[in-house]
């Protein structure tokens with residue numbers, strides 16, 4: 001595996017590109033606007049938490065995938081609302097065997113896929129509205145991905161990475177330890193990005209989601225980073241309750257306990273002053289990942305009969321804040337409407 005394209009060279013995609021470059025991969029990026037201009041002029045630079053500087057001068061950078069051509073692998077690292085745009089443009093990057101790894105937060109569009117997929121009651125009908133990703137990417141190419149990182153694009157092409165121990169976990173939706181997943185993981189490992197292949201990518205998705213369920217809406221409302229928001233004991237207590245509710249949803253959906261405690265998850269988050277990416281989006285007027293991070297999990301809570309009063313309140317307030325800022329239009333305006341999933 002040598003030719004890898006990052007689709008969406010933002011905070012996370014840019015960081016991943018630098019690691020692939022360290023591994024000696026032929027990295028191409030799909031980017032646009034001022035970011036594309038900056039990448040073409042100066043490449044991508046990441047300053048890590050301990051002050052190290054990583055750099056990537058992509059082999060090619062374009063807003064038109066036709067300029068980049070078929071790849072050995074594609075890594076998609078866009079925000080969830082941008083996925084239909086990926087579906088519309090990804091075709092030129094795909095050779096007959098090209099896998100597409102989705103390295104994103106939230107309940108992913110591919111969640112219901114694979115022979116060893118979840119039971120029908122754990123699958124929502126509207127994760128891929130219109131089926132556009134199914135049509136453009138298809139089941140056979142998908143690799144799931146979860147990234148533990150904390151990145152901010154401080155100026156176009158310049159990223160600050162604030163996580164104490166970055167890592168990537170990838171996995172096939174059908175649980176196989178495939179050669180292609182192992183090759184992609186080996187490439188990231190060679191580029192100093194710890195990367196593991198799991199047989200249980202859905203549990204990993206839920207595990208990571210626990211951090212976003214609490215940190216996303218709380219920091220959206222406080223307009224502060226993690227350490228500042230969670231320093232208030234009232235907020236910390238609410239965050240713990242939110243994660244406990246999230247863990248109850250995960251346990252009901254997965255049919256087994258997630259492991260770990262809500263307190264430990266919040267304390268790990270509180271150790272960084274990172275502004276969650278959803279708050280960065282609000283501040284920059286970009287569409288929010290409220291569906292993938294909050295509303296889809298709450299739909300599953302309704303289905304499985306899990307009570308989520310804290311998450312309901314946080315989500316309703318976060319939706320209102322986002323609607324006021326014109327960065328989110330609820331498909332249904334109230335959390336109360338969630339049981340009637342799939343419409344609107």
Ligand SMILES: NC(=O)C1=CN([C@@H]2O[C@H](COP(=O)(O)OP(=O)(O)OC[C@H]3O[C@@H](n4cnc5c(N)ncnc54)[C@H](OP(=O)(O)O)[C@@H]3O)[C@@H](O)[C@H]2O)C=CC1
Nearest residue numbers: 008010011012031032077078082085104105149150151277
């Ligand atoms: N930032 C973080 O610390 C973390 C983020 N994540 C998750 O990783 C994923 C990516 O987040 P993040 O990197 O922060 O997001 P960013 O917004 O920083 O990066 C996404 C990039 O994709 C670009 N993009 C989207 N669609 C297209 C398109 N059609 N053509 C070209 N470029 C496109 C965006 O451009 P434009 O801005 O012009 O739309 C943007 O540059 C999200 O799911 C997020 O939740 C996970 C862990 C931590």
Ligand SMILES: CC(C)(CO)C(=O)C(=O)O
Nearest residue numbers: 149150211212215276277
């Ligand atoms: C906050 C963090 C780092 C972990 O929840 C994250 O995933 C994000 O910024 O989107």
